Amino acid sequence: MKLKFTFFLFLIIVPMLHAQVKIPAYYQQEKSFTDALEKIITNAGLDGSYDAGEDGMEKISFAVIDLNGKQPVIGGVNMDNFIYPASVYKMYVAMEILKQVSNKDYSLYGTYVIKSPNDVDTAKEIFNDPRPLLKNGDTVTVKYLLDLMITRSDNSAANCLIDLANRKHINKTMHAYNWHGSEVTRKFLGRQFEDPGYDTIRGTETSALHAADFMYKINTDQLVNPWVSMQLKVLLGGQLDKSKLAAGLPDNAMYYHKTGWWSIYTNDVGIVDDGKIKYIIALFTPIQEEEVALKMKKVSDEVYKLISKRAAN
Template identity: 25%
Template structure:
């Protein structure tokens, strides 16, 4: 499958989607951009720049990934994750909190990391990467802030920039990049981009995001010497299941492009 056919098949998949959809894919010698500069509610994709900023601060000695953080009951929030359900006396390292933030999208872990880093620092990281639409305006599960009109935003093109920076940018050492990739590769939510991929043929490191009416996924995908960066954002949904199917179909098309070039 060549790049033109891949784009045509992705457009066919998009035509069946009942929501508003944005797709960005960076291939070794080609880029597919479909509404990629459109802002969306970030949902849990905002956790990608939070991850980057934490490792940036680690590189500069402002935070120790092995530092132990208490998880007080009063700081725990619902939604995705496990910390809100565990026993009262818990302490985890910063790296453990980052891992939970990514692989099970733990909202309590995320809020503890935001407090430790500072929202301003996270947004400064977004500015330093020249992200056009990405901003952290509230913590996870902050319904009061949401009622007041505060939300977290991003775009497909911005998340592509984040993935590229994480994977090969000069902002981080090889050690930090390897650690971040390892965390993303342990992702437990695999019903979207990875759902129809053959894990024996490709390496995938991804992060999902979802809210009522919103389904996102982003990933770094490798097959032999080829690397692709992909982001799919969908909102304005009456129900979420069909959007997950659309994202899985787009993931399968990318998988086939990388592993079956003559398809």
């Protein structure tokens, strides 16, 4: 049994040692676009290094994909830098759940019984959301859990869905898209409550490049299949967190996105569409929300203006 367990750990850990950082060939790169994005980051005061405690010195990870031409144009700053995504990686979990539903492994309307220690939330991530906290013994549908996990960023729902999806299956799908290094390694609970093999594994990380590419797959209906892509886009469009990058967008813009915040990390990634222009933006920062909120708003506003100017030319 010990040999089998060691081999199991080997299978979990080895794929994570080779992070995929190459920009896919279907993206075009333009120096002028990257230069403009670098200037936006510098002007917002986000071009430095930050003390991330046990994680050492950390930098932001930022990517933008302009979707308004014949070929998508990508640019960014440290877009291949891997950083703690906080709740943003719940979107990777949602992908696998919807994939399994699409494969008829179970139904969106099938029931699921909440079991401890997955019921970790003691307060709502969005305080004015009327839905009660999940607790041990509650019976809900898979669809309800998906909605809670994405729109309210509910940690208890995420823990349940990570169990249902199975991390090995999530990461197999991640690897199929070459998102090596962005594997889902942890649930949203203490290590002492983790399953064997996951109690000592590294924390989950991702990059702006992978997160933006994920959104690109959704936008083009290529994430698993059109049904999965559209289902996830609907969920992302119902995001209740209107701070961070959403705060810098005009009222007429639709933003399909997932946010994440924990300790010093504040993140946001999504698809912006106002009917005239469309682009993807991903920003991961090692900065507390109170300190970075106005800077993220400024970045979002400036990127919107940049993309609008490019589309007009």
